[in-house]
Amino acid sequence: MKSIFPYAPLLAIASVALAKTESVTLDIVNAQIAPDGFVRSGVTANGIYPGPLISANKGDRLVVKVNNKLTDHTMRRSVAMDFDGVFVDTASIYDEGTDFVTACPLGPNMSYTYELPLGTQTGTFWYHSQLGVQYVDGLRGPMVIYDPQDPYRHLYDVDDSSTIVQLGDWWQNTSTSLLAGYEATGVVPISDSGTVNGVGRYQGGPEVPWPVLNVVHGKRYRFRVINQSARNIFTISFDKHDFTIIEADGELVKPFTTDELLILAGQRYSIVLNANQKIANYWFNAPFVGGVPARNLHQNATLTRAILRYAGAPKRDPMAPMTLGPLNGTGGTVEHLLAPLVPEAPGESAVNLTFQLSVVAGQAVWQMNNISYLPPETPTLVKILDGANTTADFNATENTFILPANSVIQVDFPPSEDDESHPFHLHGNNFWVIKSNSSDVVNTVNPIKRDTVAVGAAGTTIRFRTDQPMPAFFHCHIFWHKQAGLASVMASGLDDIRAEVHPDAEWENLCAAYNVLPEDEQ
Incomplete structure (x- = not known):
């Protein structure tokens, strides 16, 4: 073991x-x-x-x-x-x-x-x-x-636990108390701070030691950057260093060099940084946006950062000022410029779905096509194993779509009127980004594949295949919005599921045990 x-x-x-x-x-x-x-x-x-x-x-x-x-x-x-x-x-x-x-x-x-x-x-x-x-x-x-x-092994020298960069949003109150406030007001909680590898600072708080990314001059590093936030969007950069993107959400892309990168909740990128600058300390910048900062005076976007420290440099803060990133940088929005390492034609769609997102004013209720998702008491998979075959076999609030197996499904998100980029994530599958929210270009020739994409003001189109029979949860990765109903289930291959899925007793006991728990243990 x-x-x-x-x-x-x-x-x-x-x-x-x-x-x-x-x-x-x-x-x-x-x-x-x-x-x-x-x-x-x-x-x-x-x-x-x-x-x-x-x-x-x-x-x-x-x-x-x-x-x-x-x-x-x-x-x-x-x-x-x-x-x-x-x-x-x-x-x-x-x-x-x-x-x-x-x-x-x-x-x-x-x-x-x-x-x-x-x-x-x-x-x-x-x-x-x-x-x-x-x-x-x-x-x-x-x-x-x-x-x-x-x-891409020839492009980097180091790829280990020291090159994993985890970005997160942090609240000093518990999720249950924050959720109660959200449900009462409809205002999504504003985080107190952002963290890099579990470390952050907030305005007026203690000067917690900055996290350090250690490098050796002349070596190339594959940094695996993960946005583990429940809401915040981070834009990362390194002072005086460009970097090259080679992976998005587990899919390799053609090397693309930039100086900034915007990452939404749930998204992941691999970037290669060449430690070829003067031996010194440099800032790794990770400012974020996530709601109106005035609603939480602890929030200071410039305090989410780390030190890129070259071996031989003194153990002190960089001499440069803390900024939000390059003065004339790209802004970090590069998704539509990425291309897959191995192009793959998406194929023509057999089913076209359109999802209009909306929020009920003043309430913690989000909807997809006027339906706010509510988790059922009996899991979707259990219903399928028990014979559910059509949309009518599920509660309307389960927002479950029955899709044909081995087909291409297109999902269109028209331009949204709200000012958030919703990071939509598909479980158990990935999708082609036919139209990115960062561009008006429609790409059916060599679009990238990933599993989390921005849905917002410019509109987004994706396509995915239903080769893997399953009920796949499809939801906003701003978890406050997911909890408020911004979700659906994409179910395909129901007969195949019943033929191939044979859960063990441990799984079958989960519902029986959960359903008898007192409320404070659920």
Whole structure:
């Protein structure tokens, strides 16, 4: 059994033919944590924020045992784990982890083992609680699937745990109290701070030591950048350094060099930085936007940063001022400029869906085509296994679409009137970005694939294939909006699901155990 270590090994060189089972354990516990210097109780994996790195190689089978040891009644005590961006074969979709879609949550003092065959996937992923807005309390961490035969291996020298950059938004109050305020006012909570690898500062707070990204002059580093926020959009840059994008959400892209990069909640990028500047300390800038700062005077966008420290440089802050990034930078919006390493034609769509997003004024209610998603008491997968075949077999508030198997589905998001870029995420699959919210260009020739995309003022079009039979949750990754109903389920291959999915007793016990829990343990 392989444990989760604080430092992962360098990129593995073993052949995929040596694929093995990687077994890890996550103890979900309440712990006193202080990412920005303010101490509070949190919900954590193994007692730390962010949680420990989970890593494996291409083709491995990942086995994750989750032990729910939560005891703090001021926060949710059940949990539902999601491994964001990881595909799951049909036979294993009951381990996909989406509460009330593929399973019931895991109650306190219970354990559950997720088994994830990783197949041919590689890249940068993450895990988090999918239940309510629980990951706001800290339950989020990195996950990397390394490729021993990475076609871009010649572009970088270092790719290990030290080159993982986790961006997060942090609240000093618990998610349950924040959610109560949101439901009463319709105003999404404004974070107190932003964090880089679990460390941040807030206006007027203590000067918590900056996190450090260590480099050696002359070496090239593959930084895997993950936006683990529940709302905030970060724009990253390094003082006096450009970098090259090579991956977006687990999909390789043609190398694209820029000086800034905008990253929405749930998105991940791999970037290569050449440590070729003078030996010194440089700022890594990660300012964010996420609501009106005046609603939380703790918020100061310039305080989300780290130090890029060259070996041999003094252990002190950079001499340069703290800025929001390059004075004449690109602004970071580059998605529409990216191209896939291996172009793939999306194909013509067999089904066209249009989703209009709207919010009920003054309420914490978001809608897709006038429907606000509500999790059902009986999970979607259970209903399918019990014979559900049509949309009429699901509650209207489940917003479930029955799609043909082995087909191309197009989803159009018309331009939105609200001022947010909603990061829409599809579980268990990825999609072609036919039209990015960052451009008016429609690309059906060589669009990139990813699993989280901005939906906003300019409009967005995506296409995906339903080759993998499953009920796939499709939702906004601003988790406050997801909780307020901005979600749906894309279900396909229902007969195949019934033929191939045979859940074990451990899974079947989840709902029976959860349904008898008192409210304060759910």
